[in-house]
Every structure is written in structure tokens, then in C-alpha cells.
Amino acid sequence: MSRAGEQTFIYDHPPVIRAHASIVGPKEGRGPLADWFDTILEDDILGQKSWELAEMEMVRRCAKDAMNRSRLSDEDVQAMLGGDLNNQIIASSFAARTLGVPFIGLYGACSTFVQALVTASALISGGFLENALCVASSHFCTAERQFRFPLELGTQRPPQASRTATACGAALLTADCDEYGLRITSGTIGRVIDLNITDANHMGAAMAPAVFDTIAAHLSDTGRTAEDYDLIATGDLGWIGRELLLALAEAAEVSLPPDRLIDCGASLYAQRQDTHAGGSGCGCVAAVSCGWLMKRIEAGDLNRLLLVGSGAMLSPTSSQQGQSVPGIAYAACIERSGA
Numbered sequence: 001m002s003r004a005g006e007q008t009f010i011y012d013h014p015p016v017i018r019a020h021a022s023i024v025g026p027k028e029g030r031g032p033l034a035d036w037f038d039t040i041l042e043d044d045i046l047g048q049k050s051w052e053l054a055e056m057e058m059v060r061r062c063a064k065d066a067m068n069r070s071r072l073s074d075e076d077v078q079a080m081l082g083g084d085l086n087n088q089i090i091a092s093s094f095a096a097r098t099l100g101v102p103f104i105g106l107y108g109a110c111s112t113f114v115q116a117l118v119t120a121s122a123l124i125s126g127g128f129l130e131n132a133l134c135v136a137s138s139h140f141c142t143a144e145r146q147f148r149f150p151l152e153l154g155t156q157r158p159p160q161a162s163r164t165a166t167a168c169g170a171a172l173l174t175a176d177c178d179e180y181g182l183r184i185t186s187g188t189i190g191r192v193i194d195l196n197i198t199d200a201n202h203m204g205a206a207m208a209p210a211v212f213d214t215i216a217a218h219l220s221d222t223g224r225t226a227e228d229y230d231l232i233a234t235g236d237l238g239w240i241g242r243e244l245l246l247a248l249a250e251a252a253e254v255s256l257p258p259d260r261l262i263d264c265g266a267s268l269y270a271q272r273q274d275t276h277a278g279g280s281g282c283g284c285v286a287a288v289s290c291g292w293l294m295k296r297i298e299a300g301d302l303n304r305l306l307l308v309g310s311g312a313m314l315s316p317t318s319s320q321q322g323q324s325v326p327g328i329a330y331a332a333c334i335e336r337s338g339a
Contacts, residue, residue: 001125005221007214008188009118011125015173017182017334018131019069022291023062025140025166028279031269036292038065044141044166051141052086058168059084059095059137066133066170066290077101077172079123081116082135084282085109085143085164092135101133110207110236111190112136113169113286114309114330118187120173121332130175137168138281147200147316161201162238162280165268169286171294182297186222186333190214192313194326200319203280204241207310210327211237212248214308215256218331226256230302233293235285235310235329236265238278264288285309297336305334 002010022037029040039061046054059082067077080099083106084091096103108115113136120132143164157163173184193210211234219225226232237245242263249256265279268288289307296302310329319325 001122004186005217007190007217008186008221009122010186011121011184013125013175014183014185015121015124016176017184017294018172018174018176019066020169020171020290020294021062021065021069022287023058023168024287027273028165028167028268031273033268033288033292036295037287038291044139051139051145052090055084055086055091055137055139055142056094058139059091059135060098062137062168062170063095063099063133063135066172070172070174072131072172074099074101076131077133078129078131079104079120080133080135081106081120083107083112084137086146091137108309108328108330109311109313110280110282110284111309111311111328111330112282113289114235114307114332117171117184117332118189118330121184121187124173124175132173133170134173135168135170136282136286138164138166138283140164140166143281157201157276160199160204160240160277162203162236162265162277163269163275164281165279165284165287167281167283167287169283169290171290181337182294183335183337184332185335188214188218188221188331190329190331192326192328194324196324198322198324200314200325203312204237204244204277206312206325207327207329208237208241208244208248210329211245211308211310212252214329214331216252216254218306226260229260229304229306232261232306232308233289234261234263234308236280237263237310238265238280240277242266267292294334297334300336303336307332307334
């Protein structure tokens with residue numbers, strides 16, 4: 001593994017995405033990407049006693065699905081990297097407890113899945129691991145209870161608010177250098193960017209500056225332009241945040257063609273579903289990329305994708321204390337080998 005520029009890793013031995021799996025909730029299963037997901041839940045409680053236990057079970061099922069598709073057992077998996085939005089990332093850590101696999105807990109808010117891809121790829125390319133499972137999840141009900149208000153209150157959300165997706169995505173990475181498939185060839189670590197956005201509901205405004213900063217760093221470090229990618233997929237900016245990202249790029253005179261830019265949060269739901277600004281949550285970019293985007297690359301629709309996960313680094317405490325909402329973003333380049 002080598003380093004390019006200030007923030008980007010080049011994986012000289014790029015890991016293969018050997019298998020991937022996605023699970024979404026009922027509302028997400030009625031959206032425009034429904035046909036691309038592996039599992040659509042009939043309900044979002046999954047037979048559990050609490051929303052938090054339901055999210056843990058969703059992570060366990062998604063991880064097992066990815067492992068089964070890769071034909072690796074629990075004992076074969078050398079590390080699971082992931083996180084969620086619950087305090088102390090309990091959905092991921094409790095699922096790892098049930099699975100019995102070595103666990104590296106991560107927290108990048110909604111960027112966690114791409115953070116896991118970048119970190120796991122570095123460990124595999126560097127020869128420290130032969131395989132790793134990357135997973136991230138979110139659940140509308142657990143996030144609402146923790147960050148906003150109990151659902152029982154029926155509190156109305158403002159138009160700029162996004163909906164936390166009930167979703168999970170898992171990708172099993174291996175060091176099989178001769179295997180044909182999807183490869184992660186580079187990864188960019190973002191900086192925490194804070195433009196003093198204090199509206200804790202406005203995730204798009206809080207995260208768009210960090211997404212632009214990471215994209216600009218990746219392009220500068222690699223010597224590429226946006227036109228070198230078939231698609232740049234951002235995490236959870238939603239419809240409003242995507243427009244803010246385009247405005248930031250135009251102001252900085254960085255070419256970011258709108259026809260090459262999609263947002264997972266803006267793609268997960270149809271506007272008729274009344275999700276306001278679109279989707280968010282760790283599971284949003286994880287499920288959309290493991291469901292829709294990776295399958296499109298495998299089908300030959302795309303050859304090179306820049307996946308940019310974004311996260312709002314706030315907590316209930318920081319919001320209650322009137323702190324601004326910093327943003328973070330990570331980028332991973334996914335390419336179809338043999339294309």
C-alpha cells in the first residue's frame with residue numbers, strides 16, 4: 001500500500017469485494033430501488049422486544065448473508081469492521097458478540113460504511129488481514145428515540161430534515177488477488193469540516209462541505225477528474241444537500257457534472273413517500289451501495305465508482321448544548337476488474 005497526496009491511500013494489492021448483502025425496512029422496500037435489495041423486511045421490529053434489539057438482529061442477518069454468499073464461516077472471518085448510530089454502537093457490537101468474530105468498532109456517523117471499506121482495505125492490502133467484513137446499519141425508530149423525540153409524541157419534522165433509513169449493508173472483502181470481481185483500489189480519509197451549521201435537522205447543509213472537501217482532496221491526490229468516474233455516489237446529502245454540493249463545486253471551480261453525481265439518500269426514497277429531504281443514517285449508503293451500486297458494477301453498467309460516505313458528527317448532548325454540527329466524509333474507489 002502506498003500514499004498519494006495528503007489524504008489518499010493507493011491499495012497496491014486491492015482487495016476484492018467477494019460478496020455483499022443488503023437489508024431494508026418496509027418503507028425503504030416501497031421505494032424506487034426495491035428490486036435491488038436482497039431482503040425487504042415485512043416489519044421493522046423483527047420479532048424483538050425493542051427497536052435496538054431489532055437493529056442488532058438486522059445487522060446479524062445481513063452479516064450472515066454476506067458470509068454465506070462468500071462461503072466463509074464465522075470462524076473464517078478474521079475481522080468485522082462497522083458501526084451504527086446507537087450510543088456505544090451497540091447494534092454492531094452486540095451482533096459481533098452473537099457472531100463471535102473479531103470486531104473493530106467504528107463511528108463515522110452516516111459515513112461509517114465507507115470508513116470501514118477504507119480501513120479494511122488498508123489492513124488487507126498491507127497484509128495484516130486476509131479477509132474482513134464491513135457492515136453498517138441504522139434504524140428509523142432507534143435514531144428518532146436517541147437524537148430527536150420518542151415516536152409516540154408524533155413530533156413533526158421540518159422540511160429540511162431527512163429520514164433515517166431502516167437498512168443495513170455488509171460487504172466481505174478478501175485478498176484473493178487472482179479473483180475477478182469488484183476491487184477497492186484507493187481510499188481517501190476526510191477532514192472534519194464545520195461551517196457552523198447549528199440546525200441539527202439539516203443534515204445536508206452540515207455534511208455537504210465535508211463531502212466537497214473529500215472529493216476535492218481525492219481528485220487532487222490521484223490526479224483525476226470527476227469525468228474519470230462513471231459515477232460519484234455520495235452518502236446522505238438528500239435532495240437539498242446534493243444541490244448545495246454542486247453549488248460548492250461551482251464556487252470553487254471544480255468540475256462536478258450533475259449527470260455523474262447521485263446521492264444515496266436522494267435515491268432511496270421517492271419524493272412522494274414524504275421523507276422530506278431524503279434518506280440518511282449509516283444503513284442508507286451501506287444498503288444502497290451493497291444493493292444497487294455494486295450490482296450495477298457487476299452487471300457492467302459501471303466500471304469505476306467513487307463512493308463517498310458522509311456523516312454529521314453530532315450527539316444529543318452537543319445539540320442540547322447549542323454546538324454546531326461538524327461533518328466528515330470518506331471516499332472509496334470501487335472498480336470492476338477486467339473491464
